[in-house]
Amino acid sequence: xxxxxxxxxxxxxxxxxxxxxxxxxxxxxxxxxxxxxxxxxxxxxxxxxxxxxxxxxxxxxxxxxxxxxxxxxxxxxxxxxxxxxxxxxxxxxxxxxxxxxxxxxxxxxxxxxxxxxxxxxxxxxxxxxxxxxxxxxxxxxxxxxxxxxxxxxxxxxxxxxxxxxxxxxxxxxxxxxxxxxxxxxxxxxxxxxxxxxxxxxxxxxxxxxxxxxxxxxxxxxxxxxxxxxxxxxxxxxxxxxxxxxxxxxxxxxxxxxxxxxxxxxxxxxxxxxxxxxxxxxxxxxxxxxxxxxxxxxxxxxxxxxxxxxxxxxxxxxxxxxxxxxxxxxxxxxxxxxxxxxxxxxxxxxxxxxxxxxxxxxxxxxxxxxxxxxxxxxxxxxxxxxxxxxxxxxxxxxxxxxxxxxxxxxxxxxxxxxxxxxxxxxxxxxxxxxxxxxxxxxxxxxxxxxxxxxxxxxxxxxxxxxxxxxxxxxxxxxxxxxxxxxxxxxxxxxxxxxxx
Amino acid sequence: xxxxxxxxxxxxxxxxxxxxxxxxxxxxxxxxxxxxxxxxxxxxxxxxxxxxxxxxxxxxxxxxxxxxxxxxxxxxxxxxxxxxxxxxxxxxxxxxxxxxxxxxxxxxxxxxxxxxxxxxxxxxxxxxxxxxxxxxxxxxxxxxxxxxxxxxxxxxxxxxxxxxxxxxxxxxxxxxxxxxxxxxxxxxxxxxxxxxxxxxxxxxxxxxxxxxxxxxxxxxxxxxxxxxxxxxxxxxxxxxxxxxxxxxxxxxxxxxxxxxxxxxxxxxxxxxxxxxxxxxxxxxxxxxxxxxxxxxxxxxxxxxxxxxxxxxxxxxxxxxxxxxxxxxxxxxxxxxxxxxxxxxxxxxxxxxxxxxxxxxxxxxxxxxxxxxxxxxxxxxxxxxxxxxxxxxxxxxxxxxxxxxxxxxxxxxxxxxxxxxxxxxxxxxxxxxxxx
Numbered sequence: 056x057x058x059x060x061x062x063x064x065x066x067x068x069x070x071x072x073x074x075x076x077x078x079x080x081x082x083x084x085x086x087x088x089x090x091x092x093x094x095x096x097x098x099x100x101x102x103x104x105x106x107x108x109x110x111x112x113x114x115x116x117x118x119x120x121x122x123x124x125x126x127x128x129x130x131x132x133x134x135x136x137x138x139x140x141x142x143x144x145x146x147x148x149x150x151x152x153x154x155x156x157x158x159x160x161x162x163x164x165x166x167x168x169x170x171x172x173x174x175x176x177x178x179x180x181x182x183x184x185x186x187x188x189x190x191x192x193x194x195x196x197x198x199x200x201x202x203x204x205x206x207x208x209x210x211x212x213x214x215x216x217x218x219x220x221x222x223x224x225x226x227x228x229x230x231x232x233x234x235x236x237x238x239x240x241x242x243x244x245x246x247x248x249x250x251x252x253x254x255x256x257x258x259x260x261x262x263x264x265x266x267x268x269x270x271x272x273x274x275x276x277x278x279x280x281x282x283x284x285x286x287x288x289x290x291x292x293x294x295x296x297x298x299x300x301x302x303x304x305x306x307x308x309x310x311x312x313x314x315x316x317x318x319x320x321x322x323x324x325x326x327x328x329x330x331x332x333x334x335x336x337x338x339x340x341x342x343x344x345x346x347x348x349x350x351x352x353x354x355x356x357x358x359x360x361x362x363x364x365x366x367x368x369x370x371x372x373x374x375x376x377x378x379x380x381x382x383x384x385x386x387x388x389x390x391x392x393x394x395x396x397x398x399x400x401x402x403x404x405x406x407x408x409x410x411x412x413x414x415x416x417x418x419x420x421x422x423x424x425x426x427x428x429x430x431x432x433x434x435x436x437x438x439x440x441x442x443x444x445x446x447x448x449x450x451x452x453x454x455x456x457x458x459x460x461x462x463x464x465x466x467x468x469x470x471x472x473x474x475x476x477x478x479x480x481x482x483x484x485x486x487x488x489x490x491x492x493x494x495x496x497x498x499x500x501x502x503x504x505x506x507x508x509x510x511x512x513x514x515x516x517x518x519x520x521x522x523x524x525x526x527x528x529x530x531x532x533x534x535x536x537x538x539x540x541x542x543x544x545x546x547x548x549x550x551x552x553x554x
Numbered sequence: 555x556x557x558x559x560x561x562x563x564x565x566x567x568x569x570x571x572x573x574x575x576x577x578x579x580x581x582x583x584x585x586x587x588x589x590x591x592x593x594x595x596x597x598x599x600x601x602x603x604x605x606x607x608x609x610x611x612x613x614x615x616x617x618x619x620x621x622x623x624x625x626x627x628x629x630x631x632x633x634x635x636x637x638x639x640x641x642x643x644x645x646x647x648x649x650x651x652x653x654x655x656x657x658x659x660x661x662x663x664x665x666x667x668x669x670x671x672x673x674x675x676x677x678x679x680x681x682x683x684x685x686x687x688x689x690x691x692x693x694x695x696x697x698x699x700x701x702x703x704x705x706x707x708x709x710x711x712x713x714x715x716x717x718x719x720x721x722x723x724x725x726x727x728x729x730x731x732x733x734x735x736x737x738x739x740x741x742x743x744x745x746x747x748x749x750x751x752x753x754x755x756x757x758x759x760x761x762x763x764x765x766x767x768x769x770x771x772x773x774x775x776x777x778x779x780x781x782x783x784x785x786x787x788x789x790x791x792x793x794x795x796x797x798x799x800x801x802x803x804x805x806x807x808x809x810x811x812x813x814x815x816x817x818x819x820x821x822x823x824x825x826x827x828x829x830x831x832x833x834x835x836x837x838x839x840x841x842x843x844x845x846x847x848x849x850x851x852x853x854x855x856x857x858x859x860x861x862x863x864x865x866x867x868x869x870x871x872x873x874x875x876x877x878x879x880x881x882x883x884x885x886x887x888x889x890x891x892x893x894x895x896x897x898x899x900x901x902x903x904x905x906x907x908x909x910x911x912x913x914x915x916x917x918x919x920x921x922x923x924x925x926x927x928x929x930x931x932x933x934x935x936x937x938x939x940x941x942x943x944x945x946x947x948x949x950x951x952x953x954x955x956x957x958x959x960x961x962x963x964x965x966x967x968x969x970x971x972x973x974x975x976x977x978x979x980x981x982x983x984x985x986x987x988x989x
Contacts, residue, residue: 092891095978112792119886167607246863253863323577412582414587423564543853
């Protein structure tokens with residue numbers, strides 16, 4: 056095994072050993088099992104023996120110290136919220152409180168089987184039922200399912216509910232979904248998975264839904280409008296009441312993409328505005344950890360008209376306790392193999408409990424404050440495509456830096472060398488060279504100022520024509536710019552087995 | 555900060571929200587904020603209201619299993635570097651997550667004897683559904699055939715995923731708690747996109763998939779094999795050895811707590827030639843500007859953020875951290891440990907079945923670690939369940955809970971290496987009392 060020289064990830068940051076680490080499969084390893092396992096050390100049935108695997112899978116077993124060292128070394132190659140800032144727009148990368156990790160590991164919550172008798176899981180059901188009620192109260196939509204496993208899963212579930220409601224009222228022919236051009240890619244993908252066609256609604260020059268374009272596309276075939284509010288340019292759709300009214304008058308539903316709920320929580324309720332159905336990304340607004348890409352959670356809250364169709368199993372409160380309701384003839388049925396990503400949901404419940412009635416609005420206030428502060432510091436050095444106050448995220452473009460041959464990608468990669476995770480880049484698609492910045496409420500002014508200083512330094516370097524470092528970046532992480540084209544052209548997804 | 559922005563009051567930043575929609579701070583009908591200590595107390599009280607597998611004998615399965623989880627698994631996934639990292643779209647600063655995903659993909663593929671794996675789906679049920687969708691894309695055929703011996707939860711979720719798409723779904727009945735191979739073979743036609751079977755099946759039965767493979771070859775149908783307990787393949791033939799095209803199932807048994815249903819792990823593997831129709835994220839090998847080996851998320855032109863309505867799936871967030879758990883578990887276990895886990899699980903079930911009293915019968919055929927016990931009637935079964943629960947044993951899942959129309963006198967029973975000889979002995983003693 057080769058060892059690399061000491062490197063520092065961040066300029067001016069702390070220094071430490073960074074180790075190269077081979078693949079598990081490249082480690083020298085003993086074939087012997089390294090762990091003392093419990094259980095019945097008896098014979099297996101003759102019938103099963105006939106199906107015995109001839110050669111083992113080829114999974115190298117390492118000793119416990121080797122395994123720990125392997126994964127801990129790999130962990131040190133990751134940026135994460137506990138070591139630094141993540142200004143990712145529309146991702147809401149806020150701090151994940153450690154107490155939430157502690158409570159979900161309590162044995163009576165972590166080590167229970169989904170098919171235990173209901174009488175033995177009343178504590179868990181009570182917490183989940185309470186969460187359903189809290190999510191309904193926060194969003195102003197009276198009924199809730201906790202089942203969807205992620206935001207996109209919630210979108211599809213919501214559209215399934217809308218289709219079921221339309222079919223129940225004899226309007227099954229309504230299968231068209233209107234999606235603003237600033238929407239997340241999951242919106243049209245979820246509609247397609249639900250067998251629905253999508254029509255893109257263009258944004259106005261101000262970055263908002265074009266009402267005339269909306270009106271022109273509303274007819275008897277429209278099932279729903281999918282709306283993110285605030286939208287992905289960071290702007291609130293101030294015409295929200297009119298938008299919902301138009302869709303409702305045309306006989307459609309308004310689906311809310313709750314990815315940006317962090318801007319509203321405790322300040323305003325989507326249900327009050329006319330939204331009929333909303334998914335909540337609990338891994339965004341309610342701070343469940345992203346885990347390097349999941350697990351997430353996408354509970355869906357709905358208006359009364361959609362409530363009868365909510366998935367089963369559901370958690371209900373009965374006279375003598377909580378119950379898992381599996382049978383309901385109106386329900387669309389199960390959309391996941393369980394009642395939901397319970398461990399994720401319980402973290403969200405703990406997070407909401409920590410803010411409570413008296414502090415929940417501070418989440419949105421501080422998130423919006425921080426985003427507008429970033430905007431105020433960067434608005435002269437970077438192009439701001441849509442003017443005015445933003446909500447929890449602000450949108451810039453690379454138009455000014457383009458004049459010096461510098462693109463959004465260069466700015467993003469340079470930020471890494473300056474000690475920051477890049478913002479969301481090239482999204483939304485409606486502006487060229489988008490940079491979407493969401494600082495979240497959990498960052499200090501000190502951190503946000505340091506980030507803005509880095510952004511201003513990049514802008515200044517561009518003005519001075521000192522762009523070399525920008526094109527070469529990142530130079531400081533354990534790997535420099537990776538060849539994504541080669542990876543896609545000749546995909547290697549598994550390590551070849553030694554024969 | 556307000557001054558720098560040029561406003562005097564935080565509410566000036568909310569004027570774009572029409573006044574009528576503003577709610578008074580503190581007006582939500584929620585409990586007052588809890589201190590950290592109060593949160594711990596609230597959750598501890600809730601936890602203590604539940605009975606858990608740590609202090610009982612758990613013979614429950616049906617897709618979720620109480621296997622041993624080495625301490626280092628939770629340690630690794632509790633590290634903030636894995637726990638609080640974002641999806642690795644910026645590969646230079648996400649090599650840890652990416653290498654783990656690559657290792658997970660490799661181990662999942664090897665365990666199942668398949669060519670390639672993606673970087674996870676939500677759970678087994680949604681993985682089966684995505685496999686059915688993928689088969690329709692690949693074959694451009696309309697019909698999906700699902701065996702009756704596939705976990706009912708996988709079947710209902712798959713039915714829902716296919717509901718509004720073109721084509722039909724044929725669900726075969728199942729009888730005698732086994733897989734009816736003849737009926738499956740008969741149902742596969744040249745119009746069939748995929749046939750979905752489970753191995754070991756929902757009842758724990760292990761069987762030969764050769765005849766199904768043969769019919770799939772004749773008709774150009776994709777053979778999709780689902781599984782519930784991944785530990786099986788440390789011991790028995792993997793689905794890939796029967797020539798499966800797509801193998802999907804649950805990775806929960808690989809170091810992930812039961813957690814009342816989640817988060818679990820959906821494993822999705824297939825043959826190399828189906829690569830570009832796979833759903834979800836995949837991690838691939840590449841190199842950096844200095845020629846050093848590295849990893850990136852790749853083939854993203856299949857995904858929703860690029861292809862939008864033409865994407866192979868709408869999935870975005872997946873189960874990344876659960877892949878990390880499964881990778882850590884498998885790395886520590888290795889072939890030998892995985893085999894021992896499976897042997898002990900199968901041995902515990904054999905000991906249980908061998909000791910059954912005459913009035914309780916186990917399903918026929920070869921079983922891995924799960925089977926169906928049939929009682930003379932519901933009263934006898936429920937009496938046993940009650941006595942067992944009082945004695946600290948979760949003795950099985952009443953089968954009618956999962957299979958609606960079945961007579962309520964059967965129990966779905968699973969064993970793992972967490973079941974010790976004493977647990978089986980006590981189980982059998984309590985059953986004897988049913989006579």
